[in-house]
Amino acid sequence: MKRVGRPPLPYDVKHVTINMKTEHYVRMRGEGENMSKVINDYLDDRNAYKICPTCYRNDFEVNHCAKCEGRYLVCHNLACRLHDVAQRRECMNLPEPCSRSEFFGQ
DSSP states (O other): OOOOOSSOOOOOOOOOOOOOOOHHHHHHHHHOOOHHHHHHHHHHHHHOOOOOOTTTOEEEEEETTTTOOOOEEESSHHHHHTTTSSSEGGGGSSSSSOOOOHTTTO
């Protein structure tokens, strides 16, 4: 018996509904773009610290917290730098996040 539907993917998937602007949906649908791939590629890059989660650019540096060695991303984009904080910090997900002084090893 021949399988019906899409071929199996090399990773587990969870079906979710997203709210996408109509203009993006219409454009991507018209261009035959795989919307799931675009979203998954973005999330893979974001979670691998390959893209700034605030401005989506790649002009940043990834360093490590002085206490827990968790990664943190500091973006060089002017709009991101104005916040004077890391745009993403792994240690913020700990049950007890590292304090600012522990973070910088002070």
